[in-house]
Amino acid sequence: MYQRKIPIDYECGLSVAMEVVGSKWKFCILDEVSKGIKRPKDLVNAINGITKRVLQKQLRELELHGLLEKTIYTEVPLRVEYHLTASGRSLLPLVSAVDQWGMGFSSQLKTILETEE
Template sequence: MYQRKIPIDYSCGLSIAMEVVGSKWKFCILDEISKGATRPRDLVKEINGISKRVLQNQLKELEMHDLLGKIVYSEVPLRVEYYLTPAGETLMPLIAAVNKWGEGYAPRLKEILEGEPTTVPV
């Protein structure tokens, strides 16, 4: 079994949050599932740039942390659907706030990354 080199600090809320949702894709996955994309192939279509392998790993971690639940239908071919658990639902206001901040900050980030000079009031 995997042994962590640095133990989780359970008294620090930020450490816990970063352990559970601290990745490039988890907020995007949770947001898309909250909008109704429940099957892995739909998530790959909706989340620009995510690979199937990374998606599967992230879904597995989100399920392990009880933010997602999974329904497996015994059909041929096998069908799997994901849904937000009550714990996952509690993250949606945070995800909405982060999304709103990101949309507001996008023009500034574009200026920074594209090297355009920014106007600084004197």
Template sequence: MVNEAQNNKHYHCPVEVTLDVIGGKWKPLILWQLRAEKLRFSGLKRSMQGISPKMLTKQLRELEGDGLVLREAYPEIPSRVEYSLTEFGKTVLPVLDALFEWGNGYLEREYILDKNEEVKTADGISH
């Protein structure tokens, strides 16, 4: 049993730490969007339907604070800010890849189950 304190939080399991750092509705999606390229705030916002600017800012700050995301501000007019994964942030990619694969398999399973249900209700016979 692990009992590490980080940010005044006590964790009892490594999975708990992982979910605290990258869990939630938006953080995995932000990390997924940044896996291949740097993006500006507007690019992230555009690629993530339903996230408010306030929530995107909050999540980016938390990911930056945890050392997964790098925020680069360029001294230009108008100002330009780009976000990317840090080297440490890239270590989460195998976790995201596993989530992608699991989700893909789940969707395929649901599609097959839905198709079987359609066949069953179409002819009244279970196949």
């Protein structure tokens, strides 16, 4: 079994939050699922740059942490859909705030990165 080198500090809210949503893609996944996109294939198409393998790993982690629920329909072909849990919905204001901040900062970041080259 995997043993962490650095344990999670459960007394620090930032440590807990970063453990749960601290990745390049999790906010994007939560945002898209909140908009109604629920199937993995549609998420891959909606999120620019994510691979199927990474999406599956991130979905598994979000489900493990209780932010998403998975419904499997026993049809041919098999259909899987993801839905936000109450904990996942409670993160949406944070996702929205980070999105707004990012949109406001994007032109500044573009300038910084262009002058760095």
